[in-house]
Amino acid sequence: MTKFTPFDAADYLDNEETIAAYLTAALEDENPDMFLVAVKDVARARGMTQLAKDTGLGRESLYKALAPGAKPRYDTLLKVLRALGVSLHVKSAHV
Numbered sequence: 001m002t003k004f005t006p007f008d009a010a011d012y013l014d015n016e017e018t019i020a021a022y023l024t025a026a027l028e029d030e031n032p033d034m035f036l037v038a039v040k041d042v043a044r045a046r047g048m049t050q051l052a053k054d055t056g057l058g059r060e061s062l063y064k065a066l067a068p069g070a071k072p073r074y075d076t077l078l079k080v081l082r083a084l085g086v087s088l089h090v091k092s093a094h095v
Helices: 016-028 032-046 048-055 059-065 074-084
Strands: none
Touching: 016 032, 032 048, 032 059, 032 074, 048 059, 048 074, 059 074
16 A cells, blocks of 8 residues: 655745745635635745744734634735745736
């Protein structure tokens, strides 16, 4: 019998290019939960404890804010993204 280990995206988010591509793909999905899951994966790859220190938020608060179905405040999401070293950019959808 073949034994498989569960896939964890955080295991592969080990450089800036990969992280940017992953978050961009998540933003393109129509399901808003996909972006929160992607940010959480990046946060876990970088270390949730360090992220909590960098943002001034508690670890439990971060997990709640990044859970599917959560409605995090814009300022919370901005703190998290800045602490992760990423930024969002807007472009025309008609290009």
